[in-house]
Amino acid sequence: MRHQLKSTIVAATLAFSCAAAGAADDKIKIGVANLFYGAPYFAGMDVAVHEEAEVYENIEVISTDAGFDAAKMASDIDDLIAKGVDGLIISAGPTETIPSALLAIEEAGVPVVFVDRLWQNTNLSTPWNWVGAENDVMGRVIGEHMEKHLGGKGHVLVIKGGPADNSIGIARTEAFTEALNSSPDMKITVAPGFGGWAVDGGYKVMSDMLAQHADIDGVFCENDSMCLGAQKAAQDADRSGEMVFGASDAGKDTLREMMREGSNFIATAVNDSDEIGRVGFHHLIGMLAGAELPNITPLYSGLVLKDEAVKRYDPSKVF
Incomplete structure (x- = not known):
């Protein structure tokens, strides 16, 4: 069953996570594992994560691109864990699951945020969250x-x-x-x-x-x-x-x-990859700071007709 976060909880979590990131003395290293960076939709999420991280001097983001190769993505996740990332953001559409990658995340015990695509059988004991459209x-x-x-x-x-x-x-x-x-x-x-x-x-x-x-x-x-x-x-x-x-x-x-x-x-x-990336970033930082989040975070996915298209159009976005 999905649990919709109340807007007040989201705001409090984001404020808490940003304060924690800004106040931390130690470097925070985040790994972003992309199955496929080549499509604007997926690139938009990755760019959004990097742009949010730029605000904080103590946050480093390392991104990978598996070029639509699931085996390469599993290897990329292993490499990011080996580099000592504090947490992971995984953009894995359209794969349904990569069991070896889930096992590696479980063994490493690092928190993870899945963006856009939630893998099947995601029964992790480490903190995890999914952010995406309904x-x-x-x-x-x-x-x-x-x-x-x-x-x-x-x-x-x-x-x-x-x-x-x-x-x-x-x-x-x-x-x-x-x-x-x-x-x-x-x-x-x-x-x-x-x-x-x-x-x-x-x-x-x-x-x-x-x-x-x-x-x-x-x-x-x-x-x-x-x-x-x-x-x-x-x-x-x-x-x-x-x-x-x-x-x-x-x-x-x-x-x-x-x-x-x-x-x-x-x-x-609405399936806003820019918003998904930014919310995913803040949720991961929140978990690293000790915030407890429900596993499932669906974002607004409403209808867009011509009148709202005019309001939503932003040529500066990647997607």
Whole structure:
């Protein structure tokens, strides 16, 4: 069961952690293990951690990039522990677990914050915390909005990121389709291929599906990048006017597209990698200072429409 932190507890924890970090005489060394730094979403979390740490002269952050290699990530975590880090931040999407890494963390006894992706079977005795978006909430609010926008009828295509056991994608799609299933006149088709969470992948899957279906009214993708690619595929096929698009993440490229006059990208949902990184940093420092946190910290994951896209758009963000 998830435990939502009250805003007052969050504020107190962050204030406590910052004071403790600023007052400490000893150097605090933090390791950030990234499965894949190459995507802006994941890079945004890492950059946010470094920017927060820059405020404190006694905090050093060491980041690694496994280049999407789970074995390399396990090795990176071993190396960070060997370097004597006081705590770890792990950005491991889309892996579901790396047992050897969990064992190494357990044996080292260092506190750890998982950002974005919580590994399965995370039964650690060392202090741990997860910070990320509520994927089911994102899927549900987009589904409810698309169902309303289409008037409760129409054919909606779903493009998944993959692989088949990806828990984040599963949560988003299941919640989205459940929201649409309340209307008997909604038809849902799940594309057989995976878009790989990327613009090019979304473009390819959408191109294949456009060739097979002449009646697509709406498109839901498990993340924004795939939907930007799918949107471009529909435009290139001269079918943009037939459909609308919705996805999760609210990245700056999507917000900019939603702000464009006449855009058919009608909805996204908040999955702020910058916020995740900053909160994850402060939660780790809090644990190092002795603060007790619940293991699960879901962040706001609400619906973003055009009006709020204008307010949220920040071109200076990495993602």
